[in-house]
Amino acid sequence: MTAMTDPQKESFRLSMLLNDTRYRSYTFQFIALVALIAAFAYLGSNLAANLRAAGLNISYEFLEEPSNYDINQTLIEYTSRSSHWRAAVVGVLNTLLVAFLACVTATIFGVIAGVLRLSNNWLVRKLMAAYVEAFRNVPVLIWIIIIFTIMTAVLPAPRDFRGDEAEASMVLGAFAFTNRGVYIPKPIFEPLGWVVLFVFVASIIGAVLYRRYATKLLYDTGKLLPMGWPTVAILFLPTIVAYFILGMPISLEYPELGGFNFRGGIQILGSLIALWFALAIYTGAFIAENVRAGILSVSRGQTEAAASLGLRPRRIMNLVVLPQALRVIVPPLISNYLNITKNSSLAIAVGYMDITGTLGGITLNQTGRAIESVLLLMLFYLLISLAISAVMNVYNNSIRLKER
Amino acid sequence: MSDMMQHQIDAFVRREMLPEREPPVTERGVVKWMRENLFSTIPNAILTVLALITLYYLLAGVLPWLLNGIWDAPSVRACRDILEGARGGCFAVLAERWNQLLFGFKYPSEEYWRPTLAFVLLFVAAAPVMFFKYLPRQMLLFTAIYPFLAYWLIWGGPILAPIVALLGFVVGYVVWSVVVKKSFAGAFFGAIAAAVVVWWIGGLFVEGLSSNTILPAVPSRDMGGFMLNMILGTVCVSLSLPFGIALALGRQSRMPIIKWVCIVFIEFIRGVPLITLLFVANVVLAYFLPPGTNFDLILRVIIMITMFASAYIAEVIRGGLAALPRGQYEAADSLGLDYPQAMRLIILPQALKISIPGIVNVAVGLFKDTTLVSIISMFDLIGMIRGPILASTEWNGVYWELLGFAALLFFIVCYGISQYSQWLERELNTDHR
Numbered sequence: 001m002t003a004m005t006d007p008q009k010e011s012f013r014l015s016m017l018l019n020d021t022r023y024r025s026y027t028f029q030f031i032a033l034v035a036l037i038a039a040f041a042y043l044g045s046n047l048a049a050n051l052r053a054a055g056l057n058i059s060y061e062f063l064e065e066p067s068n069y070d071i072n073q074t075l076i077e078y079t080s081r082s083s084h085w086r087a088a089v090v091g092v093l094n095t096l097l098v099a100f101l102a103c104v105t106a107t108i109f110g111v112i113a114g115v116l117r118l119s120n121n122w123l124v125r126k127l128m129a130a131y132v133e134a135f136r137n138v139p140v141l142i143w144i145i146i147i148f149t150i151m152t153a154v155l156p157a158p159r160d161f162r163g164d165e166a167e168a169s170m171v172l173g174a175f176a177f178t179n180r181g182v183y184i185p186k187p188i189f190e191p192l193g194w195v196v197l198f199v200f201v202a203s204i205i206g207a208v209l210y211r212r213y214a215t216k217l218l219y220d221t222g223k224l225l226p227m228g229w230p231t232v233a234i235l236f237l238p239t240i241v242a243y244f245i246l247g248m249p250i251s252l253e254y255p256e257l258g259g260f261n262f263r264g265g266i267q268i269l270g271s272l273i274a275l276w277f278a279l280a281i282y283t284g285a286f287i288a289e290n291v292r293a294g295i296l297s298v299s300r301g302q303t304e305a306a307a308s309l310g311l312r313p314r315r316i317m318n319l320v321v322l323p324q325a326l327r328v329i330v331p332p333l334i335s336n337y338l339n340i341t342k343n344s345s346l347a348i349a350v351g352y353m354d355i356t357g358t359l360g361g362i363t364l365n366q367t368g369r370a371i372e373s374v375l376l377l378m379l380f381y382l383l384i385s386l387a388i389s390a391v392m393n394v395y396n397n398s399i400r401l402k403e404r
Numbered sequence: 405m406s407d408m409m410q411h412q413i414d415a416f417v418r419r420e421m422l423p424e425r426e427p428p429v430t431e432r433g434v435v436k437w438m439r440e441n442l443f444s445t446i447p448n449a450i451l452t453v454l455a456l457i458t459l460y461y462l463l464a465g466v467l468p469w470l471l472n473g474i475w476d477a478p479s480v481r482a483c484r485d486i487l488e489g490a491r492g493g494c495f496a497v498l499a500e501r502w503n504q505l506l507f508g509f510k511y512p513s514e515e516y517w518r519p520t521l522a523f524v525l526l527f528v529a530a531a532p533v534m535f536f537k538y539l540p541r542q543m544l545l546f547t548a549i550y551p552f553l554a555y556w557l558i559w560g561g562p563i564l565a566p567i568v569a570l571l572g573f574v575v576g577y578v579v580w581s582v583v584v585k586k587s588f589a590g591a592f593f594g595a596i597a598a599a600v601v602v603w604w605i606g607g608l609f610v611e612g613l614s615s616n617t618i619l620p621a622v623p624s625r626d627m628g629g630f631m632l633n634m635i636l637g638t639v640c641v642s643l644s645l646p647f648g649i650a651l652a653l654g655r656q657s658r659m660p661i662i663k664w665v666c667i668v669f670i671e672f673i674r675g676v677p678l679i680t681l682l683f684v685a686n687v688v689l690a691y692f693l694p695p696g697t698n699f700d701l702i703l704r705v706i707i708m709i710t711m712f713a714s715a716y717i718a719e720v721i722r723g724g725l726a727a728l729p730r731g732q733y734e735a736a737d738s739l740g741l742d743y744p745q746a747m748r749l750i751i752l753p754q755a756l757k758i759s760i761p762g763i764v765n766v767a768v769g770l771f772k773d774t775t776l777v778s779i780i781s782m783f784d785l786i787g788m789i790r791g792p793i794l795a796s797t798e799w800n801g802v803y804w805e806l807l808g809f810a811a812l813l814f815f816i817v818c819y820g821i822s823q824y825s826q827w828l829e830r831e832l833n834t835d836h837r
Contacts, residue, residue: 025658025659028659028662029659029660029661029662032659032661032662032665033661036665043692046691046692046693046694046695047691047692049694049695050690050691050692050693050695051691053695116451119448119451120440120441120444120448121441121442121444121448121451121452121455122441122442123441123442123451123452123455123456123459124451124452124455127455127458127459133819134815136818137768137772137814137815137818137819137822138772138811138814138815138818139772139773139775139786139814140772141775141776141778141786142775142786142807142810142811142814145786145790145807146803146807146811149803149804149807153801153803342676342677342678343677345677345679345680346679346776346779348679348779349778349779356677356679356680360679360680360683364683364687370683370687370688370691371688371691374680374683374684374687374688377676377680377683378672378675378676378680381675381676381677381680382672382675382676385674385675385676386671386675
């Protein structure tokens, strides 16, 4: 113990910058910083020289100018007189739309395939393995193009629906699958219809509240309320009653053949469907593997322990296996959502006007503002991915195993 | 009473074993297997029937198309004439445009043997790395030479250029191995300096002697077809590995500046889609280069894809580094190893082994993503199909044959790689469970 004394104070020598671990890291960081600044200065001076030579400058004024191009699917009001900025916003909304649709569908595909891969049915197991391998190992671009080809080259043209001996007919009289897109009935809301919609939203909230209450009651008192049928009842009964009491204020407008094309209803573009389904089915294969890994990660002992406590299989699934499996499933699931959002930029391959198609495509080509457009484009995707990873971090922290 | 029992028991004692009987029909062979695996419960049986129906429709759709296929016809119209309305694929397009699909439409046809040879040699070069336990280590020498040989084979031009490049690496390596015993940092920077000097001197020679070519030069813009996918895939994966390791170590570093530079780079690259980086390669990167320089598009694309892949690989390797028990780091410290030694001898070998599955996933994903270059109008396999082939009058409308072929090609490569990685994991598995 007595031998432990402070090391002798040495005076600082220049060689210690390289040899002494206390100072060496400062030397390295200083060198790195200088190198970084030099690299940026070099790139910046090149940029300045190139811009001067081309007579350009960095400016975002072009966003205010009229865009002069049309967009085939707009969620907000937009004409070719609108500004480039407006076009970019339309693109953003289209990106978010296709990403949202694909995320929901991919989750459904993935969960079904993942659970079926663990089924004790040999044939189903093998089929699902084939699905997963086939879709994971082929580029998503090929799937997008394949589905787009189905949508545009295989489906009948609207004129094939004409006449008594038509080559094609509408499914259930309401859905028309044509090479110009899919036409589906459009709900028409009379003023009272919004009330029905409001009732439906309220009953969703009600159902969630009821389930929370039931769970709390179970944890606090051990009393078990039925969950399944009351949820369904709360969800649909008030809405149906309201619908009929208010005199059926929501009607459907069916698409009808008129002139050279269908009129009425909602037209879903083939490019949207191609992108949506290709992303969903491709990412679904990845999600299937996550789901499978998650379920397998819950050890058998957990199931057996729950069974020995006298829980029934359904409850074992809901109370023991799923909560633990979700801990493994959700983080990669969210990064798959992120992948879907980023892969939706492939829209440009099939002419779906998402942000890459508007800002990174036509706006860039029309105005020649490459640096500005690409920078904005990257910023948008960066914001989305940062937002999603923030959500993921919050979730990870909330479900982290609390040890000791 | 007891007498009677005795008597009875005597009467029922068997002298010989009964012959074994087979289990009942429902408990053996195919029937048992089907009962257990296909029809164990009613929902299961329903699933089986549904699966069979799906399978039937799939096969009924695909098989006639596959078996009736026409392999020899000059155009899609000729195909339809031969088929006379029957269902069948027009695979003649594959036979007819085979070279275009593989090499693009500009690569000179009398030079096709060069990329083919490079492709075959790729296996020879990759084999000692992939099956390092079973092949002699001397073969690694060929692996080291291969990049330069392949460059020379595919691009052609003066043979001196790849030789000088190789020479730079050799001199750098020699300097490194001499100095490394004294100081790692000194060896590292000394090697770089030596290599740069060799390249600079060699560059003067190459310019002077460039007229002397054995293989005619093929410009980069003539590359295309599946060859382009293979070039981008192999080059970018192999380049991104060292960069990815460096980034991962940087992100784990205790020096805040270096750590934050790495974090910003990695998160930025991972936050944007590859397509925007390709836009950068296509239209923006030129602004950041000295005025007057003109990079090949293929080189710009390689730079951007390598940056993209190295960010992802860095994250995978960071996972491997984090998965190592703390004790390994402490053990290395307690042996008195300095940072480079500890990393080289203790940490990285284990961390890399843990991250093999992740690295292979990134590699497969990257290889699939090389198809995106078709969007910035490079003629890779997809670009060839969507561009020159489907647009030609002869083959307008043969979608399924071409797209199916592309899908099959990618499937074979990607599935092969993932099978190899699973094999490698088993091979490297050192925990004796």
